[in-house]
Amino acid sequence: MNTQTAPMPTTQAFFDPATWTVTYVVADAQAGRAAIIDPVLDYDPKSGHTTTASADKVLAFVREQGLQVDWILETHAHADHLSAAHYMKEQVGGRIAIGDHIRTVQSTFKAIFNLESSFLPDGSQFDHLFADGETFMIGDIEATALLVPGHTPADMAYRVGDSLFVGDTLFMPDVGTARADFPGGDAHMLFRSIRRLLTLPPETKVFVCHDYPPESRGPQWQTTVGEQAARNIHVHDGISESEFVAMRAARDATLGMPTLILPSIQVNIRAGEMPPAEANGVRYLKIPLNALG
Numbered sequence: 333m334n335t336q337t338a339p340m341p342t343t344q345a346f347f348d349p350a351t352w353t354v355t356y357v358v359a360d361a362q363a364g365r366a367a368i369i370d371p372v373l374d375y376d377p378k379s380g381h382t383t384t385a386s387a388d389k390v391l392a393f394v395r396e397q398g399l400q401v402d403w404i405l406e407t408h409a410h411a412d413h414l415s416a417a418h419y420m421k422e423q424v425g426g427r428i429a430i431g432d433h434i435r436t437v438q439s440t441f442k443a444i445f446n447l448e449s450s451f452l453p454d455g456s457q458f459d460h461l462f463a464d465g466e467t468f469m470i471g472d473i474e475a476t477a478l479l480v481p482g483h484t485p486a487d488m489a490y491r492v493g494d495s496l497f498v499g500d501t502l503f504m505p506d507v508g509t510a511r512a513d514f515p516g517g518d519a520h521m522l523f524r525s526i527r528r529l530l531t532l533p534p535e536t537k538v539f540v541c542h543d544y545p546p547e548s549r550g551p552q553w554q555t556t557v558g559e560q561a562a563r564n565i566h567v568h569d570g571i572s573e574s575e576f577v578a579m580r581a582a583r584d585a586t587l588g589m590p591t592l593i594l595p596s597i598q599v600n601i602r603a604g605e606m607p608p609a610e611a612n613g614v615r616y617l618k619i620p621l622n623a624l625g
Contacts, residue, residue, distance in 0.1 A: 338472070338473070338474075338493070339360055339362055339363070339471070339472050339473055339493070340473070340493045340494050340495075341358045341359060341360065341470065341473050341492045341493045341494070341495055342358070342359050342360075342361045343356055343357070343358050343359075343495060343537075343539065344356065344357045344359075344393055345539070345553055345554075346386070346389055346390050346393075347543075347551050347553065348372045348374075348386050348413070349551075350374070350386075351372060351412050351413040351542075351592070352412075352542045352543060352544055352551070353370065353372050353410075353412065353413050353541060353542055354370070354539070354540065354541055354542065354543065354553040355368065355369065355370050355371050355372055355386070355390055356368070356369040356370070356497060356539060357369075357390060357393060357394060357399070358470065358492050358495065358497070359397070359399055359470070359471070360470055360471025360472055360473045361397075362471070362472070363471030363472050364397075364398055364399055364400055364471070365399065365400050365401075365402050365470055365471035366394060366397075366399040366400065366401050366402065366403075366470065366471075367401070367402060367403035367404070367405050367426075367470050367475075367490075367492070368390060368394070368401055368403070368404050368405070368420055368426065369405045369406075369407065369490065369497050370405070370406060370407055370410070370415075370499070370541050371386075371387050371390060371404065371415060371416035371417055371419075371420050371604075372386045372387065372413045372414070372415070372416055373386070373387060373413070373414040373415060373416035373419060373599070373604065374386050374387075374414075375413070375414045375592065375595060375596075377591065377592060377595065380617075382414065384416065384419055386416070387416035387419055387420060387423075390420070391420070391423055391424060394424055395424075400425075401420070401424045401425055401426035402426055402427065402469075402470060402471075403426055403427055403429055403468070403470065404417045404420050404421055404426045404427065404428045404429070405429055405430075405488075405490055405497075406428070406429070406430040406458075406488075406600070406603075407430075407487060407488050407489065407490070407497065407498070407499025407500065407541060408430070408431070408434075408437075408483065408484050408486055408487040408488065408499055408500065409430075409434060409437050409438075409441075409484065409486065409596075409597060409600040409601050410500075410596055410600050411514060411590045411592070411593040411596050411597060412542070412590040412591070412592055412593070412596060413592060413596060414592070414595060414596050414599045414600065414604070415596075415599060415600045415603070415604035416604055417603055417604035418602075418603060418604035418605040419604065420604075427459035427460050428458050428459045428460070428603045428604070429458060429459060429460040429461070429462055429477075430455075430458050430461065430462070430486070430488065430603070431461065431462050431464075431477065431479055431486045431487070431488040432455060432461035432462060432463055432486075433479065433481065433485050433486035434455050434458065434461065434486045434601070435453055435454060435455050435461075436485045436486060436516060437484055437485060437486045437516065437601060438451075438453035438454075438455070438601045439453040440515045440516055441515070441597050441598070441601055442601075444515070444620055444623050444624070445597075445598055445618050445620055446618070446620070447598075447607075448607070448608065450608070451602075457601070457602045457603040457605065458603045459603075462477035462488060463477070463479075464477070464478065464479035465477070465478070465479075470492060473492060473493045474493075475490055475491060475492040475493075476490070476491045477489075477490055478490070478491060478528070478529070479525075480498070480499070480501045480525035480526075480528065480529065481518065481521045481522075481525060482501065482510075482512050482517065482518055482519065482520075482521040482522020482523070482524070482525045482526075483499075483500045483501060483510040483511065483512060483514070483517055483522060484514055484516055484517060485516040485517075485518075486516075487499055487500065487501055487525070489501060489529060491532070491536075494535070494536060494537055495536070495537040495538075495539060496529065496532060496536050496537065496538050496539065496557070497539045497541075498529065498538055498539070498540055498541070499541045500541050500542060501522070501525055501526060501529065502526060502529070502538065502540060502560055502564065502567075503540050503542060503543065503544065504540060504543055504545070504552055504553070504555055505555060505559055505560055505562075505563040505564045505565065505568075506546060506549075506563070506565060507543065507544055507545070507546075507565070508564060508565045508566035508567070509522065509526065509564070509566040509567055509576075509580070510522070511580070511583070511584045511587055512580050512584060513580075513584040513585075513587070515624075519576065519577040519580040519581060519584075520573060520577055522576075522580070523567065523573045523576045523577065524573070526567050527567075529557065529560075530557055530560060530561045530567075530569075532557050533557065534556060534557050534558030534561065535556060535557070535558065536556060536557040537554060537555075537556060538554070538555045538556055538557055538559075538560060539553055539554055540553050540554075540555070566579060566580075589624055593624070594617070594618070594619055594620070594624075595617045598617050598618065599617075
């Protein structure tokens with residue numbers, strides 16, 4: 333009888349203090365295969381310059397560990413940092429993937445930014461679009477893509493072995509949950525998505541994409557389903573959907589737009605690639621006036 337247990341992933345986190353973002357390398361160490369989740373491209377909004385210092389730290393780890401990158405996974409089209417997915421693929425290969433509802437986000441923002449006619453909101457900028465519940469492999473470890481809309485219509489969580497990468501759907505228990513007032517966001521959907529995740533085994537490790545810590549602690553990014561269900565200040569067990577929606581509406585009304593939302597979205601709906609160069613050879617990002625709330 334074969335009593336061999338399934339391998340469990342190893343996870344290395346990389347915290348970017350400029351955007352409060354956590355990038356992950358999740359690997360089947362025995363097989364030497366890995367996925368990179370939510371990589372960050374450094375961007376200075378004052379000068380318009382991009383650099384790759386944050387991404388290069390991730391790449392250095394991948395190379396030191398001798399890992400083959402099979403996947404570059406985006407949890408959604410981020411509004412708070414530019415994606416380094418395209419750069420990562422150039423450096424170490426891998427398939428850039430996101431949820432198939434990215435088409436909805438692309439359609440929305442193609443109109444807002446009046447993007448070039450050659451930009452097609454069909455998801456073709458990505459190498460793979462995950463359907464809800466679709467399984468895939470990282471080495472010998474099975475992973476599952478889970479659609480968790482609410483923060484945006486296209487948010488995904490990735491369950492990899494005993495670990496769950498939730499993107500912006502959940503934050504650490506003492507911080508709460510993501511906003512739901514971006515175009516296409518919906519607090520009702522966000523609540524239902526979170527409750528779906530909280531049905532997973534309580535010992536499941538939860539890795540968040542951002543941490544905005546209170547002054548009493550430093551940045552953290554790992555918790556469990558059980559801890560979220562028991563202690564999340566916005567959505568712990570016992571909080572109703574109507575209570576959550578009322579809280580989110582009141583809280584979201586006080587929040588300004590993220591500093592990097594305008595440059596980020598234009599790049600991230602292109603899988604981390606910059607807009608095409610204009611006739612003078614320069615690439616430009618647009619600033620639509622009075623278009624976002």
